[in-house]
Amino acid sequence: MPVHNADLAAIFEEIADLLEIQGANPFRIRAYRNGARILGDLPHEVRLLVEQGEDLTRLPGIGVDLAGKINEIISTGRCSILERLHRELPPHISELLKIPGLGPKRVRVLYHDLDVQTIEQLRRAAKDGRIRSIPGFGEKTELNILRAVEAHANQSRRIKLAVAAQYAESICVFLRSIPGVQQVAVAGSFRRMRETVGDLDILVIASSGSRVMQSFTGYDEIATVYSVGDTRASVLLKCGLQVDLRVVGQHCYGAALHYFTGSREHGIAIRRIAQQRGLKVNEYGVYHGFRRVAGDSEESVYQAVGLAYIPPELREDRGEIEAARAGRLPHLVELSDLRGDLHAHTTASDGHDSLHDMALAAKEIGLEYLAITEHSRRLAVAHGLDSLQLARQCDEIDRLNEQLCGITLLKGIEVDILEDGGLDLPDSVLARLDIVIGAVHSGFDLPRAKQTKRILCAMDHPNFTLLAHPCGRLIERRAPYDVDMLSIIRHAGKRGCFLELNAHPERLDLLDIHCQMAKEEGVLVSINSDAHSVFDFHNLRYGVGQARRGWLEKKDVLNTRSLTDIRSLLRRTMSV
DNA sequence: GCCGTTTTCGGCCCGACTGTTTTCAGTCG
Incomplete structure (x- = not known):
C-alpha cells in the first residue's frame, strides 16, 4: 500500500498530539505539526521524491x-516514535483533544487522575461528578465538558462555502442594523474562499463593543453562547455553525481584518517577519515599541513588514510570502475576467431550463458565449442524449444562434468516459461539435493505474477537448477517485486539451493545488458553472475563488478568452 | 525539532475569555 502525503501528515499530527499530552517541548511539537502541514500541502507525492533520491x-x-522519519514510514510502513508513544499512552487518547475545552494538559490530568482514556469514559466521569474533584477543575468545567461531549456526538461537519454564505449574509444584515456599527466584514476561511468553512469569523467596526455584543447575543438564530466579552464573542447557531465575532475601532480595521482572515499559518509567518524587523503585529495594529506604525488598512500592514499586498485567497503560507517579497505575486483572475462558460445543461438532459432561457441568463451576467454540454446516453439517469437527440439539439442551437444577440451558444457534450477509455458517442457525432467534455461518471473505484490510463486514453481521442471535474469528488460526500493528476495534466499539455475547474459548490474540482500544478505545466483551466438552471451561473464566483486559491491568473484561464480565440483554441485541440 | 544578514546555540506569534483562584493557567483562534 503506497504511502500518500496525507498518511504522512496524519502520522505527524498524531505524534504531535501524543507528545503534547506527554508535555513535551512545545517547539518540538510545533515542528511535527508544521511538518504535517507542509506534507499535506505538497502537490507532489513525497513517496516519489524519495524514489527519485531527492533530499x-x-x-x-x-x-x-x-x-529520516518520512523515509522510515515510506520504506517500512512503520514509524518507531509513534509506536513508542502508543506503548506509553492509551491508543485513542488523542481523540479527547477533539473535545472543545480540552487541551493536552487537561487530557493528561484526566488520564492520570481518573484513568480517562476515551470520550465515553470522559462522559461517564463528568456525569458521575468525578471531574469536579480534580484540582484546577470545578463544577462549571465539568458541566462544560459534559455539554461539549454531547455536542461532539452530533457534531456537524464543515459546511460548504456556498451554504455558509447564506448564513453569513443574514448575520451581516443583522449586525449592520445594530446602532453604532460602522462596518461588517466576514473574515476567516470564508474570505479566503476555502471550499468548506468550520466556522464564520465576523469582524465588526463599532465604537462600543459591549453594545454590539449585547445586541448580537440576542440574534434569534443563536443556539448557544459559548463566550462573550467586550470585544469577542463565540456562539453556535441553530444550524450547527459556529460564529466568532470580533469588535474593534475604525482605526484598527486593516490590522483586525488581516488578523482574523488568517490563515493561522500565514499570520504566524507575518508576525515572525515583523518580529525580525523589531515590530509587533496584533489585531490592533503594527507597533514599533509603543508607537503604532500601521494598521488602518491591510495594505499598510503588509507595507510595514516590507511586503506587497497579498490577496486573502493566497494566505496559506504556501509560498505567497516569498513571492510577495520577490515581487512575484500573481495578478489573480477575477470574476469579471470570465467571458464565457463551457459547461451547462438544459431540459434536454437533466437541466431545469430551456436552451433559450439558459442563453439569456448567461448573457444577463455578462457572458459572451455558453457551451451547451448535455450528458451522453450512458448516463441514463440524467437522460443522456444519443446521437440523434444530440444532432437535433445542434440544429436547434444553430437556429437559436441566428436569433440571439450578444450571446453565442457553442455546441458541445459532456460525454461519458467509458471504463476502457473510449467515449460514449461515435466519432462522427463528436466531430460536429465545438467542444467535447469528457467526464468520469462510473467506475469511481478503479485502481489508480487503471483509472489514470482510462483518462489518458480518453484524452487521446481526436475530438476530446476538456476534462470535466477531474478528480470526481463531491465535497464531504464522495472521495476523489484515485488518479495520478500530474500525469493527467502533463498529458493534457501534450495533447493540447484543457482541464475544467467545476465551480459547482459541491465539487470545486480541480483542487487548488492541482490548479497550481496545471499552471506550472502550462495547461489552461476552464472555470465552468456546470449550470443545471439559470440560477447556477452565480456559482462561477466560487470557481473563481478556487482558481485564485490555486494562483491562477487571467492568462491561465481558458474562458477569459474571446469567442474568436476560444474557437481557434478548441479547433487547434481537435486537430492535434 | 527547525533554523540562521543576530545566531551552529538559543531562539521559536499574540491576545481574549473562562474558570478557579485571589494572580493565573488553560484553551482557543
Missing part, C-alpha cells in the same frame, strides 16, 4: 530528523 531536507520545515 527531503530541502523541503521547508523538514530537517534531518523528520526526513
